[in-house]
Amino acid sequence: MEFVPEARQQLILCCECGTAIPPNPANMCVNCVRSMVDITEGIPKQATVHWCKNCERYLQPPASWVSCDLESRELLALCLKKLKALSKVRLVDAGFIWTEPHSRRIKVKLTIQKEVFAATILQQAFEVEYVVASMMCPDCTRVMAQNTWKAKVQVRQKVDHQRTFFYLEQLILKHNAHQETTNIKEVKGGLDFHFAQRAHAIKMVEFLGSMVPTRSKSSEQLISSDIHSATSNYKFTYAVEIIPICKDDLVVLPKKTANSLGHIAPLVVCTRIGNTVHIMDFRTLQTAEISGPVFWRTEAIAPVCSRRDLKKFYVVDVELLGPRAGRYALADITIQRLADVGKNDDVIIVRSHLGGMLSFGDLVLGYDLLTANINNDTFDALNADDVPSVVLVKKGYAERRRRRRPRRWAVKTLGKDEEDLAPRKQEQEKRAADFEAFLRDLEEDPELRQGVNLYRDEGAGAAAPAQPGTAMVDSSDEGAGQGGDDEDDDEEGDDAPEIPLEELLDGLAIDDDEDRGDAMDME
Known part of the structure; x- marks a missing residue:
């Protein structure tokens, strides 16, 4: 038999500890290299991320706020950007280490590489702990302050009822036009919309003009001025009048x-x-x-x-x-x-x-x-x-027959602040009658329902929230002040119209904070 010798790798002794190792440019074992060189030096092992508890967004320096889910790629990217020294090493891998959701701690495991000697690359894994600090973002601060606004849109109509504003409220909800508002206040004769930026107020004015015939006037008020930098701070007000x-x-x-x-x-x-x-x-x-x-x-x-x-x-x-x-x-x-x-x-x-x-x-x-x-x-x-x-x-249509038949649908409402003074009982009854008249218009007019989102509400016996009791709507639009009409309300075949079920939407949740406008209920 022919003898074939096996190739044997030559070993050398580590210059520090004397361990036999394969030859390398540093002539040192891995343990000795790690003990002499720390490639994680300069990378902080602890950091702080700021989180708004109201809107649940994280601060991305310098001034932007982003929405991130726990253990998401967006949150991982935000955490890595907090470590400035990562630019000096090569990032190989990064991932989350599970922590309790209520612990206010986020742990990330990083694996990095760096050349420590000539042709010698060292790889090392370590953990970074992030402390979640609560603070309030500027948008939520304006919402909570209510008076901190940059522009205001005052919507008015010179009529003796509020049916127009009920319909306008549904148009705003359908098109999500109230998303940028910081506060919505209900005043006598209309609504006031507050915005943090002037451009958002102009957008609301244009939206109202595209829905109903309006005319508007603008005014501005000087709040502060800096003569050294030639900058001024203004508050803008837009008065919008709806055709009467x-x-x-x-x-x-x-x-x-x-x-x-x-x-x-x-x-x-x-x-x-x-x-x-x-x-x-x-x-x-x-x-x-x-x-x-x-x-x-x-x-x-x-x-x-x-x-x-x-x-x-x-x-x-x-x-x-x-x-x-x-x-x-x-x-x-x-x-x-x-x-x-x-x-x-x-x-x-x-x-x-x-x-x-x-x-x-x-x-x-x-x-x-x-x-x-x-x-x-x-x-x-x-x-x-x-x-x-x-x-x-x-x-x-017969009003008594209407009252006996409960509505199986409802509409959503905006989160509005009312005036400081509570409305009188007479004004509440008038508002109740106007709201009932608006609901009856929705039942009778299919064209009017095209601009309104109606929701199934199997447990409701009346209608949407803020709708008053049916006992207060006898003097509504259908012949207020007519005496002796109840005897004729139960005419045979006089049936009030109903909204078909196929026109109703699922998922009615009056208290859901689906967007920032619905979350502004300051009651």
């Missing part, structure tokens, strides 16, 4: 304006409010739109009757005339005042756009212009022959 026309209002137009809108009749009904006011001639079904600039330029345009002036009438006969426009149909409708039913035979024949919605025995709401007290110069200048005795606006 609401759905179902009776609007009178000057002759010049009516001619410019396609020679429409001077007396029209408002059918819808969007970024323009949609009006309709109830005697011809002619429609037109009034933009915000046209309204503010022509101050003679004004509502002469609002929904608080609505009266109840009993439908005796409906004779369709043929023309139709969407859900509206022109008809001659014979009606009788509800108070005269069973007492006399006085009937009124009116031409209306509600022919497709009404039938014999229905209740209908309208403006009785024979008994209405209207103080408007443009209305007084109209020809008496062109003014009808009654203008029908919408179909009525």
